[in-house]
Amino acid sequence: MTSEHYMKLALQEAKKAFEKDEVPVGAVLVMNNQILAKAHNQVELLNDATAHAEILALTSAFDSLGSKYLPEATLYVTVEPCLMCAGALNWSKIGKIVYGASDDKNGSHTYCHKSPFHPKTAIEKGVLQDECAQLMKDFFKSKRKNSL
DSSP: OOHHHHHHHHHHHHHHHHHTTSOOOEEEEEETTEEEEEEEOOHHHHTOTTOOHHHHHHHHHHHHHTOSOOTTEEEEEEEOOBHHHHHHHHHHTOSEEEEEEOOTTTBHHHHOSSOOSOTTOEEEEOTTHHHHHHHHHHHHHHHHHHTO
């Protein structure tokens, strides 16, 4: 399967978040071409600032595998991970992170002068970037429109 295939699945998760009035970020965690976990932001639903798609996907994968490390797994996420998620991904020793849209305001690169990820983690940026970014723009546009 291609990065685009898995990113489309992550976008489906992000759309679920959008429909629930959550910031539309979706994540899919894959190992050996098998999906270990799918998640979307649930911060509002769970009233938990840490309930980001990446964290929820990691927790689910750790639980199903019985392991705290994922060196052979790839995380596909629609938006560049924030600093909190980058820390969790670092500690998981994840093999690869693929993200769609960059986050110039809250992305991990905003706060770090060097990569916050594990030294062995490969990074792939910009997969379905336009679709991922548009979903975020549409969400925040709807929030501004509804606040008038």
